[in-house]
Amino acid sequence: MPLSTQDAASALDDIADVQHRASVLNGYQQGAPHFFLWGTIWFIGYAATDLWPQWAWAVWLALDVGGMTGSFLLGSASMSRSGVSSAGYGRRFSATSLAIVALIAATFYILAPTKAAQFGAFPALVIAALYTGFGIWRGTRWAVAGMVLGACTVGGYALFKEHFNLWLAASGAATLLLSGAWLRRA
């Protein structure tokens, strides 16, 4: 029996809806290991910053280089498993990482922080905004993770200034690790 235009339009809408859901869930699966990696880095970095502030730059430099390398390897492995060509992935990944680092460095240069907590708060807010923005397009769970991270950062800055980095180590790492588990269960 021939189909009406309404039937055809409805079927095509259904296909688009399912493909979107599949893509969102696939993104969650691919994102989860990165949340576990960066949740661990986050905890070590902010805890070390609170305990040994004089070594904070060296600790963060080592952790960020390690984290970016780890994320790159996780992304490459995921693309290789799914049979997607990874040509240009390294270049795009490095450029994105550099853009984030450059944004934070340029902001520190132009709007120089006057308090130690501001050094810790701003990168956390940038990450929170990136997750939230990404989630608006690619899946609610990313956005929820970003908003919780942002709320923990602002709330901690207002309430726990003395041990802000320790607060951020605990609350930020917990948010990222729990978000990773939440993404994996999707």
Next chain:
Amino acid sequence: MAAAPNELIHQPLRLRIMAALNSLPPRESLEFTRLKSIVAATDGNLGAHLATLENARYVRIDKDFLEKKPRTRIAITREGRQALMQHVAYLRNILDGVV
């Protein structure tokens, strides 16, 4: 170009199953529970429609054990992708007024 709808694929849940599987890269499969969540179906309903699609050789179903737990994975076959593409082309042609 298909001159008629593929009645087997056009059933709403089977269409959603095929669309979900078609979004995977070649050689990739979806676990039963994940497919169930994507297409929003019950276990029994999904199982019955998968059996129909498997009989038509549109999907391949592999059952094994992972850490002593049974696991069912479903993948779309080449015939399945072709059939879906032809059906989608038919649907687009209806909207374009070609059919």
